[in-house]
Amino acid sequence: MKLIATGNEAVAYAVLDASPDFIAAYPITPQTTIVEALAKFKESGKLKATYIPVESEHSALSACIGAGSMGKRTFTATSSQGLLYMAEMLHWASNARLPIVMANVNRALAPGWNLWADLSDSLSQRDAGWLQLYVSTVQEAYDTILMAYRISEDPNVLLPVMVNLEGFVLSHSAQPLETLEGCYLEPLDLPHRLDTGTPHTLGNVASPNDYFKLRRDAENAARKSAKVTRKAEKELFELTGRAYRPVMEYRCDDADVIIAAMGVFAREAEAACDILRDKGVKVGVARVRQFRPFPEFDFDGRLIVIDRDYSYGCGGILAQEIRARTGKPVYSVIAGLGGQDMTYKDFVKIVIESREEGERWWGID
Amino acid sequence: MRGGGELIEIRFHARGGQGAVTAARLLAQAAFMEGKHSTAIPFFGAERRGAPVVSFCRVSDEPIKISSAVCEPDFVVVFDARLINADVIKGLKKDGTVIINSQVKVNGFISVDASGIARSLGLVRDNIPMVNTAMLGALARFEIVSLKSVKSAIKETFDERNAIAAEQVYREIIL
Amino acid sequence: MLRGNSACPGCQANLALRHVLRACGADTILILTPGCSAACQGIYPDTCINVPVLNTAFAAGASTAIGVAASTDSNVVVYAGDGATADIGLASLSFALEYNTDFLYICYDNEAYGNTGAQRSGTTPYGARTTTTPGGKRQHKKDIDSIVCAHQIPYMATAAAAYPDDLYRKVKKALSYKGSKFIHVLTPCPTLWGFPQEKSAYIGKLAIKTGAWVLYEKDSGKISISLWSKNILDKYLPLEDYLKAQSRFSGISDKDILELKRNMNESVKRLVQE
Numbered sequence: 001m002k003l004i005a006t007g008n009e010a011v012a013y014a015v016l017d018a019s020p021d022f023i024a025a026y027p028i029t030p031q032t033t034i035v036e037a038l039a040k041f042k043e044s045g046k047l048k049a050t051y052i053p054v055e056s057e058h059s060a061l062s063a064c065i066g067a068g069s070m071g072k073r074t075f076t077a078t079s080s081q082g083l084l085y086m087a088e089m090l091h092w093a094s095n096a097r098l099p100i101v102m103a104n105v106n107r108a109l110a111p112g113w114n115l116w117a118d119l120s121d122s123l124s125q126r127d128a129g130w131l132q133l134y135v136s137t138v139q140e141a142y143d144t145i146l147m148a149y150r151i152s153e154d155p156n157v158l159l160p161v162m163v164n165l166e167g168f169v170l171s172h173s174a175q176p177l178e179t180l181e182g183c184y185l186e187p188l189d190l191p192h193r194l195d196t197g198t199p200h201t202l203g204n205v206a207s208p209n210d211y212f213k214l215r216r217d218a219e220n221a222a223r224k225s226a227k228v229t230r231k232a233e234k235e236l237f238e239l240t241g242r243a244y245r246p247v248m249e250y251r252c253d254d255a256d257v258i259i260a261a262m263g264v265f266a267r268e269a270e271a272a273c274d275i276l277r278d279k280g281v282k283v284g285v286a287r288v289r290q291f292r293p294f295p296e297f298d299f300d301g302r303l304i305v306i307d308r309d310y311s312y313g314c315g316g317i318l319a320q321e322i323r324a325r326t327g328k329p330v331y332s333v334i335a336g337l338g339g340q341d342m343t344y345k346d347f348v349k350i351v352i353e354s355r356e357e358g359e360r361w362w363g364i365d
Numbered sequence: 366m367r368g369g370g371e372l373i374e375i376r377f378h379a380r381g382g383q384g385a386v387t388a389a390r391l392l393a394q395a396a397f398m399e400g401k402h403s404t405a406i407p408f409f410g411a412e413r414r415g416a417p418v419v420s421f422c423r424v425s426d427e428p429i430k431i432s433s434a435v436c437e438p439d440f441v442v443v444f445d446a447r448l449i450n451a452d453v454i455k456g457l458k459k460d461g462t463v464i465i466n467s468q469v470k471v472n473g474f475i476s477v478d479a480s481g482i483a484r485s486l487g488l489v490r491d492n493i494p495m496v497n498t499a500m501l502g503a504l505a506r507f508e509i510v511s512l513k514s515v516k517s518a519i520k521e522t523f524d525e526r527n528a529i530a531a532e533q534v535y536r537e538i539i540l
Numbered sequence: 541m542l543r544g545n546s547a548c549p550g551c552q553a554n555l556a557l558r559h560v561l562r563a564c565g566a567d568t569i570l571i572l573t574p575g576c577s578a579a580c581q582g583i584y585p586d587t588c589i590n591v592p593v594l595n596t597a598f599a600a601g602a603s604t605a606i607g608v609a610a611s612t613d614s615n616v617v618v619y620a621g622d623g624a625t626a627d628i629g630l631a632s633l634s635f636a637l638e639y640n641t642d643f644l645y646i647c648y649d650n651e652a653y654g655n656t657g658a659q660r661s662g663t664t665p666y667g668a669r670t671t672t673t674p675g676g677k678r679q680h681k682k683d684i685d686s687i688v689c690a691h692q693i694p695y696m697a698t699a700a701a702a703y704p705d706d707l708y709r710k711v712k713k714a715l716s717y718k719g720s721k722f723i724h725v726l727t728p729c730p731t732l733w734g735f736p737q738e739k740s741a742y743i744g745k746l747a748i749k750t751g752a753w754v755l756y757e758k759d760s761g762k763i764s765i766s767l768w769s770k771n772i773l774d775k776y777l778p779l780e781d782y783l784k785a786q787s788r789f790s791g792i793s794d795k796d797i798l799e800l801k802r803n804m805n806e807s808v809k810r811l812v813q814e
Contacts, residue, residue, distance in 0.1 A: 066607025
């Protein structure tokens with residue numbers, strides 16, 4: 001089916017096509033239209049899943065953990081404060097090795113109250129054990145939700161996956177979307193699901209030695225997920241012709257300067273890249289799509305990293321990751337916090353005014 | 366480039382509740398029906414009735430990469446003439462067009478009585494004429510998309526009267 | 541429940557769980573929140589519970605059950621302490637009950653945060669000393685039962701580990717209903733309450749005999765006082781007998797005892813009137 005849809009509608013269509021067994025969610029701007037769309041699908045009989053509108057995000061994820069432990073395919077969605085209200089259960093889901101898929105609509109954290117795009121919510125949870133993917137178009141939101149199930153449910157992974165899309169600028173923007181008809185996913189087979197026929201206990205007291213081993217297993221799974229993700233990308237490419245990589249490269253081959261960014265900013269930066277190329281500046285854009293596990297990041301050019309997020313006292317979070325991964329100096333630009341609009345002209349200016357290393361708060365410094 | 370040579374950027378100015386976001390989306394839908402690339406971008410957070418709001422639409426023959434606010438519009442569409450101030454025409458391209466919903470002619474702008482047309486068709490909510498579908502007819506007049514596509518896009522969501530409103534506005538504009 | 545759990549001697553919480561599981565049978569999935577019963581289930585990979593057990597977070601007993609209940613036809617039973625029920629988990633419990641989730645929620649009430657070493661909870665009674673109310677709690681026990689009943693669920697009951705037959709019967713009855721069921725079990729704790737471990741059953745019975753705890757059930761909206769409490773409604777032993785047997789009430793003033801009695805009488809009156 002080809003249509004015009006918003007990012008949130010694309011997520012809802014993807015969930016419909018993933019055919020989950022269980023959905024629990026709680027509304028929060030700008031995620032709300034996802035849960036509303038799912039409620040409509042449920043009402044019309046298109047969506048077969050049990051759909052429970054619980055009283056909080058903490059309960060939403062807890063309920064998914066309950067259903068997930070029974071071996072069911074689950075989905076939830078949240079944003080910002082809601083994601084942080086889930087924080088305890090985020091770790092629970094990954095430590096319990098449950099393949100839950102969640103859409104997080106990136107929004108700034110209060111105070112002051114701000115409903116607009118900002119990646120600080122999900123990036124603050126980067127160590128929660130969830131695989132994190134960041135999308136930049138409506139189509140990619142749809143494709144990535146489906147791929148997320150493929151990745152998380154792989155027996156070598158069994159970790160939850162968070163698919164992130166920016167609030168309003170993507171969640172509420174309408175773009176062309178092509179959906180698949182029906183579900184291409186295999187049924188979920190969770191080896192440790194609870195079963196009254198073979199009773200066992202999940203999550204009871206673990207000695208330091210056992211605990212340590214369990215964490216090591218999860219770490220290995222997260223590492224292995226990279227390979228599984230490549231497989232999922234390949235499969236989707238064969239189905240749709242749409243190609244995804246952990247780092248989406250745009251004109252990077254001969255670039256002297258690489259702009260690294262996530263989400264919609266990276267696409268906007270591609271437009272800047274074209275303008276700069278016309279002026280003879282060899283720029284490329286590396287869009288980080290897969291944030292956890294953090295992918296290979298190997299470029300020859302000078303690095304400009306755009307962060308729509310910040311870790312007080314430590315700088316932009318993507319800049320930190322890239323610095324750690326490459327060991328190279330980084331020109332770090334903090335931009336777009338709380339939905340501050342950034343145009344391709346801003347990105348042109350950023351490149352022109354950039355230095356080898358340093359940090360700049362765009363629009364203030 | 367920003368997503369293709371023939372990129373047309375449209376900015377809608379309206380009041381909360383007048384359906385500017387829907388208008389942008391319907392325009393994107395109409396362009397999509399013609400095989401073009403299009404995006405509709407709302408610029409809102411908490412929606413409040415009556416407050417000034419903007420929304421954006423981009424139409425192009427090639428995929429569109431930019432999702433920032435439209436700062437240099439080719440077209441500005443104003444749903445309520447009382448909204449006209451410097452912000453409304455800010456960044457308008459040199460050969461850009463401003464279309465306003467007004468009973469009286471405003472110098473330099475294309476004026477259409479969309480409110481009158483909406484009222485005559487009964488497109489009224491809480492005593493306020495709903496002009497968002499009608500105003501799309503004006504954009505069709507400038508061939509961003511065809512009238513046919515606009516009408517089909519409108520009819521996917523709204524009743525026939527809205528399509529008629531768009532057509533009447535289309536016919537009212539003489540270029 | 542198998543032999544050989546790691547509960548303290550005289551633990552009524554695990555004794556009650558034994559009877560609950562006996563009543564539930566093998567076709568049951570048990571959900572535990574952090575607390576004594578979770579700590580006593582054994583250390584991974586061992587367990588003393590021979591039905592599937594899902595451990596979940598402190599506030600998440602009821603909400604986890606929502607997901608489990610949606611995924612199975614087996615009995616879904618939450619066994620959670622008073623802190624997990626009346627304090628941190630109250631919001632999620634409230635939703636699960638309002639939604640009439642098909643499950644049985646059992647609150648074992650030792651009237652304090654036991655597993656962390658006797659801190660005050662919402663259900664700690666007036667005058668009782670805990671490590672966070674060293675001078676005695678100045679607020680009354682939270683009436684979680686009325687809160688639960690306000691959700692108009694099909695079945696609610698109180699019980700006590702000291703009366704296992706009554707508990708067993710109530711669990712069986714609860715499981716015969718579809719929708720949300722709630723049983724509130726008094727489980728005296730020698731460590732928290734300060735009495736000799738061999739006196740657990742004695743203290744539990746004394747709670748009923750003095751009217752400090754009333755056994756009743758609310759079945760499809762109708763309250764009936766259960767046998768052991770009904771027989772003694774007008775001939776309670778002095779409350780002082782119960783208080784004096786526990787060091788948590790040592791040093792309680794006469795004025796506070798009067799206040800406790802006033803509150804207790806009101807609760808009983810309300811129950812009988814209903």
